[in-house]
Amino acid sequence: MSAPPTLVFIPGSWHKPTCYNEVTNLLQRQHKLKCISISLPSTAGNPAATFKDDLDAAREAISAETIHGRNVVVIAHSYGGMVGNSAIKGFTQRGFTKSQNQISATGYVIGLILIASGFTLSGLSFMDPFFGHPPPSWRVNNATGYAELVAPPRELFYHDLPENEAEFWVSQLTTQSLKALFEGGEHTYAGWINVPVWYIGTTEDRGLPVMVQRIQVGMAKAMGGNVEHRELHSSHCPFLSQPEMTVRIMVDAIETFAGKLKRNESTTCGQGDMIVAPKATILQPSTWLKFGLPLALGHIVGSCIFLFTWARRLWRFKIN
Template identity: 75%
Template sequence: MPDLPTLVFVPGSWHRPTCYDKVTKILHEQHGLNCVSITLPSTTGNPAATFKDDIDAAREAISSETTQGRNVVVLAHSYGGMVGNSAIKGFTRPQDASTPTTGYVIGLVLIATGFTLTGLSFMDPFFGHPPPSWRVNSETGYAELVTPPRELFYHDLPAEEAEFWVSQLTTQSLKALFEGGEHAYSGWKDVPVWYIGTVEDRGLPVLAQRMQVGMAREMGGSVEHRELQTSHSPFLSQPDVTARIILEAVEAFTGKEAGNESTISGRGDAISVPMARLWQPFTWFRFGLPLAFGHVVGRSGKVDMAFAILCPRHVRASLLSHSTKVLAIMDHQIA
């Protein structure tokens, strides 16, 4: 559909762009949306590939669309969220611009990821200590998975399919994770965001996801929050519902109907997560407590002891590869 934006998909660490194929097939074949999935240089078997290389790959895909006058929505998963956020710098439409209304990045869809902080590399907030799920191999220059990938990424897929996707995993450059903070950018402050949370996630627990959404909202982000009862990879285990949320996001970004809702079906339902308001405790129930703590973090940059109780040390350790500076601050305060 020429009047709808191009969707640029950014995968996470160790993942090829083919991980999005189920969703992009639905969006393109059933709804006519143009979808572009990029390959991150840091996952191509080159230990010298950097975070900036990944950003440049995303920016090239974005630029090829915007220079032709097409708007873009960037969709990013896990580590790819940091790439996607940083890549949109300079591509968004200034609020006071009198320029044409097309040829810009108009929104972000973030899937099971954090909210990038300007000036910080992926591992900067965590003092260079990787989480239990992966380790540093200084000899090869790659981050090596320790936790079985099926358990970490695909536990809700049938065994045979999960093993196929495990076989598709590739290497991940350490340089992209530990360096390049000067290129990191909080793109989520510049455009509206739709966040897809993953309730059964064993890589980035949903508690941390909700806390980060609350933090981003308090820091000025416009975040619409949905959750799916899935693993870290909803585009594989629930592609129909994931596609439906993406269509809703595109409609919200453009004000136009995107696709044919009647052709979307799925075995799961998305949950809309309301905003938690600090001084209205009745908004805290079910989802709101971690969201409320995120608001506290976003407002003050500090995490109080109650959150430390909610998120014990062994859980916090599992968050290090994905969460933001907030969890590092918490670890420092209660150590």
């Protein structure tokens, strides 16, 4: 039997890797899975830290496992999804080329789990889709070089946690470099095209609205992504408010990536449970607006991006 994959966790903006402790403890204790949580340089109190610095930290953690023949699953939250998507470039079986310095026993990134995050488009920085305008929850402070939260962090990230727990996690928030958010498009990569993806959506999210999440899932599927979609009735950080349910989805995803779970239907829970597999059905009109419309809109957006990219490549081929 092949060894289980190593899990590499990438946090989001303002968050330390310790935010994953609840789920990594469960995964290590109950499922005997090796977990590595990385620190992002852009959250380490250095306003000069770039997206490339974050990317290098993630790739170093991945390489340390794959070079010894161990497969990896990358798990990323929020902004960390852009880092995770980009970091797996060259580490997947699709398009993999072994360098002369690599040993023969090489592992691969076999899957990606995104939590309340996005699907990176190659060549675009984190803020490019927003045309450089930050959302109302944070602002640019050019004097310090940091992105500053404007919305109360507890309401933005942890509103479904007990007050004392929420206040603790608020106290753990760090600074976030502006450079990492606004620059680095030349280093981004749509890694979700190369590996299967499980997406954990958060229906009560006040940082990234669930409708936006569903549109992104529809976009990724239209562009050829192999995406399994699950949702939790949770705030932006389900690994803190619902660690057991988050782990349950992660384990199903990991088993699917490793080829041990043959039927994805076995992971789908009903509306009465805390885990939902979003799907629009004819006999349930309420699902048409809730799931069908945003997924369909995302499909249209993704199809347009796909056609534009294809046409641009064809044009460049002709002029060359």
